[in-house]
Amino acid sequence: MSGRILIKGGRIIDPSQSLDTLSDLYIANGEVVAIGAAPGDFNADMVIDAAGSWVTPGLVDLCAYLREPGYEHKASIASESLAAVKGGFTTLCCPPATSPVNDTAAVTNLIYDQALTAGKAKILPIGALTKGLAGEQLSEMHALREAGCVGVSNLRYPFRDNQVMKRCLEYACSQDITVFVCPEDYALAKDGCVHEGATSGLLGLSGIPAIAETMAVAQWLILAEETEARIHLGQLSCAKSVELVADAKRRGLKVTCDVALANLIYTDAVIKDFNPAFHVRPPLRREEDRKALLNGVNDGVIDAICSHHQPHESAAKLAPFAETRSGMSVIELVLPQIIALTTSGELRLDAAMRALTSGPAQVLELSMGSLQVGSAADVTLVDPTTKWLVTESDLVSKGKNCPWLDTEVVGLAFKTIVEGRVVYDRSLMME
Amino acid sequence: MPSIDDELSPLQLNRFQQLRHFLTIEGLSRKHLTDILDTADTFIEVGSRSIKKVPLLRGKTVANLFFEASTRTRTTFELAAKRLSADVLNINITTSATSKGESLSDMLRNLEAMAVDMFVVRHAQSGAPHFIAKSVTPRVSVINAGDGRHAHPTQAMLDMLTIRQHKHKFEGLKVAIVGDILHSRVARSQIQALNLLGAEEVRVIAPDTLLPPYIDQFGVKVFSSMKEGMRDVDVVIMLRLQKERMEGALLPSEQEFFRLYGLSQDKLVLAKPDAIVMHPGPINRGVEIESAVADGPQSVILNQVTNGIAVRMAVMSMAMSGQIAELTADEEVA
Numbered sequence: 001m002s003g004r005i006l007i008k009g010g011r012i013i014d015p016s017q018s019l020d021t022l023s024d025l026y027i028a029n030g031e032v033v034a035i036g037a038a039p040g041d042f043n044a045d046m047v048i049d050a051a052g053s054w055v056t057p058g059l060v061d062l063c064a065y066l067r068e069p070g071y072e073h074k075a076s077i078a079s080e081s082l083a084a085v086k087g088g089f090t091t092l093c094c095p096p097a098t099s100p101v102n103d104t105a106a107v108t109n110l111i112y113d114q115a116l117t118a119g120k121a122k123i124l125p126i127g128a129l130t131k132g133l134a135g136e137q138l139s140e141m142h143a144l145r146e147a148g149c150v151g152v153s154n155l156r157y158p159f160r161d162n163q164v165m166k167r168c169l170e171y172a173c174s175q176d177i178t179v180f181v182c183p184e185d186y187a188l189a190k191d192g193c194v195h196e197g198a199t200s201g202l203l204g205l206s207g208i209p210a211i212a213e214t215m216a217v218a219q220w221l222i223l224a225e226e227t228e229a230r231i232h233l234g235q236l237s238c239a240k241s242v243e244l245v246a247d248a249k250r251r252g253l254k255v256t257c258d259v260a261l262a263n264l265i266y267t268d269a270v271i272k273d274f275n276p277a278f279h280v281r282p283p284l285r286r287e288e289d290r291k292a293l294l295n296g297v298n299d300g301v302i303d304a305i306c307s308h309h310q311p312h313e314s315a316a317k318l319a320p321f322a323e324t325r326s327g328m329s330v331i332e333l334v335l336p337q338i339i340a341l342t343t344s345g346e347l348r349l350d351a352a353m354r355a356l357t358s359g360p361a362q363v364l365e366l367s368m369g370s371l372q373v374g375s376a377a378d379v380t381l382v383d384p385t386t387k388w389l390v391t392e393s394d395l396v397s398k399g400k401n402c403p404w405l406d407t408e409v410v411g412l413a414f415k416t417i418v419e420g421r422v423v424y425d426r427s428l429m430m431e
Numbered sequence: 432m433p434s435i436d437d438e439l440s441p442l443q444l445n446r447f448q449q450l451r452h453f454l455t456i457e458g459l460s461r462k463h464l465t466d467i468l469d470t471a472d473t474f475i476e477v478g479s480r481s482i483k484k485v486p487l488l489r490g491k492t493v494a495n496l497f498f499e500a501s502t503r504t505r506t507t508f509e510l511a512a513k514r515l516s517a518d519v520l521n522i523n524i525t526t527s528a529t530s531k532g533e534s535l536s537d538m539l540r541n542l543e544a545m546a547v548d549m550f551v552v553r554h555a556q557s558g559a560p561h562f563i564a565k566s567v568t569p570r571v572s573v574i575n576a577g578d579g580r581h582a583h584p585t586q587a588m589l590d591m592l593t594i595r596q597h598k599h600k601f602e603g604l605k606v607a608i609v610g611d612i613l614h615s616r617v618a619r620s621q622i623q624a625l626n627l628l629g630a631e632e633v634r635v636i637a638p639d640t641l642l643p644p645y646i647d648q649f650g651v652k653v654f655s656s657m658k659e660g661m662r663d664v665d666v667v668i669m670l671r672l673q674k675e676r677m678e679g680a681l682l683p684s685e686q687e688f689f690r691l692y693g694l695s696q697d698k699l700v701l702a703k704p705d706a707i708v709m710h711p712g713p714i715n716r717g718v719e720i721e722s723a724v725a726d727g728p729q730s731v732i733l734n735q736v737t738n739g740i741a742v743r744m745a746v747m748s749m750a751m752s753g754q755i756a757e758l759t760a761d762e763e764v765a
Binding site: 196197201203209315319323 | 442457535536554556557558559561562566578579580581582616619642643645646647649
């Protein structure tokens with residue numbers, strides 16, 4: 001129900017207005033109407049006691065795989081949008097790796113319809129950059145944008161040649177649509193499943209060298225400069241990539257980037273027992289890469305932290321490491337992991353919250369991720385101190401391929417509000 | 432940074448630190464390796480008896496699960512199991528039949544249901560025996576018969592046994608491993624075993640295209656020249672170069688490889704005069720080693736083959752003992 005809500009006495013953390021203060025937040029008609037003093041005519045239908053809690057803009061995720069349509073044995077829009085709001089996310093972008101591929105307005109419309117039926121988080125599809133993600137023919141980008149795609153991407157699928165890549169950017173630029181790039185040189189990455197380094201050498205697993213990413217980043221930046229297209233580099237994993245983006249930003253290129261949560265937490269050293277939970281792509285890299293990514297978030301070169309949520313059915317991880325599917329189901333655990341990184345001092349809280357709210361909103365060029373008066377009332381209420389044990393039954397995502405099962409974490413979202421409507425209330429889930 | 436438990440060592444040892452599975456050299460102690468060698472020594476004479484059997488695995492069933500073709504390794508495991516009086520199942524499985532984890536898991540469950548006590552696993556994927564060891568019940572032991580590029584621990588141990596027979600100790604030895612290190616599961620296990628047993632220096636000799644990344648962190652000295660790398664070594668271990676590896680811009684030709692890295696008499700003279708020459712087989716004569724050296728007085732290649740049976744008997748009997756000890760302790764607790 002959308003009504004007038006008073007969120008009382010919380011610590012309001014809103015990087016979009018450099019706000020970190022104890023105050024009251026007022027919501028009416030799906031919008032934030034005041035912070036601090038109540039508007040004259042405000043009578044709350046609901047009062048939420050937020051003492052001891054954080055009140056943040058709803059989290060925005062630039063990359064969460066929802067698996068629908070086509071892979072409902074892994075997950076569905078309904079299951080994952082519930083998992084998202086449980087994790088504190090109010091907006092998700094879903095990649096076009098569906099079946100059929102999201103390269104037509106019909107698929108985009110289907111995703112929007114399912115999201116509306118689910119009625120939880122806002123779901124913003126990313127369309128395919130090329131038809132069928134085959135890397136050969138341009139998709140109907142204008143139609144995709146008209147249908148509501150917030151960008152286009154070819155994910156990690158290869159292009160026929162550099163000419164196709166260049167034309168993709170030229171056409172996307174002419175249609176004023178952002179190209180979401182997952183930078184990876186196809187030949188250099190080949191059949192790799194882990195970072196090419198000491199761990200891959202020791203375990204005899206095929207490696208993906210850092211240059212598979214950095215060469216691709218450099219190539220995309222050169223193409224973006226040439227074509228003046230707007231590109232977003234998704235899930236960077238290497239220190240050198242951060243350097244290249246920082247330099248491109250200094251030179252005024254229209255480039256943004258994000259990092260996946262897992263790459264901020266782990267290095268390839270965790271793979272030494274062949275645990276397929278850590279099979280992710282881009283792979284977990286060296287400690288110096290992880291540090292550079294954390295620094296990139298802290299200094300703002302990295303615009304966003306994404307969950308890179310990839311739910312799988314249990315059989316997908318029941319095989320020798322290289323034969324397992326890559327990806328982690330993590331959207332419910334982003335907040336506690338970020339809290340752990342801020343508690344350890346590796347991430348600054350303001351920088352982390354920016355990367356989860358206003359940062360991704362700016363990438364999307366949408367007015368969200370903010371609690372400014374007049375903004376849509378997408379709000380996450382965070383209990384930063386409660387300890388809880390992550391169990392399979394507690395995860396509402398259909399994918400249980402979560403690396404933190406049976407571990408204790410600190411912090412959780414206890415209420416999530418989308419456009420003034422409480423879409424998740426932990427106290428109700430606990431009953 | 433969150434840490435995870437290192438499951439590697441505990442996975443192959445029981446609560447009494449005895450061998451439970453044998454998956455890799457990594458995580459074992461020098462004593463574990465010495466115990467394997469000492470036990471293998473006691474089995475060598477079994478092969479010369481008129482009745483070549485001991486009853487250590489009588490009533491037990493060993494399944495050889497070979498997801499990748501191998502005649503020599505499978506045969507020596509089969510012989511080892513039979514000499515221990517076990518019943519042996521040989522199951523050759525094409526990789527296509529188990530390309531999905533589910534079918535591999537299902538197959539393991541079926542074999543467990545048939546009360547198989549030990550799986551000997553050869554698989555093209557690194558880590559497959561680890562996956563199987565984590566999946567099986569406490570009534571099954573898993574022996575790694577070679578996984579991907581990762582490990583071939585019984586081959587490494589038979590090599591260690593051969594070196595010990597000829598050199599009597601590991602301290603002070605300089606050992607050169609030559610050739611396709613990149614694709615060699617044998618080399619990785621040999622390097623770990625040699626370092627653990629106290630070899631003075633382990634060298635690898637290969638062009639950069641045939642070396643794993645960060646090989647210098649494995650406890651080896653890296654040489655790209657045979658002339659430098661072979662100098663004064665006590666042991667030369669040549670590796671097999673698969674001809675398909677010649678493609679993919681790894682090497683220009685077999686001829687150039689042999690000229691630079693093949694073991695010929697003129698290169699062998701750089702080693703110590705009493706140096707021994709080893710090869711895990713099968714040999715590509717004229718590609719990685721010339722016939723005169725392979726069949727020459729310094730070659731111990733056939734000793735390696737003989738020792739393979741004794742080492743595999745040792746490992747199988749020790750893992751079964753470890754399994755039984757753990758099960759007995761569990762029953763006492765229950």
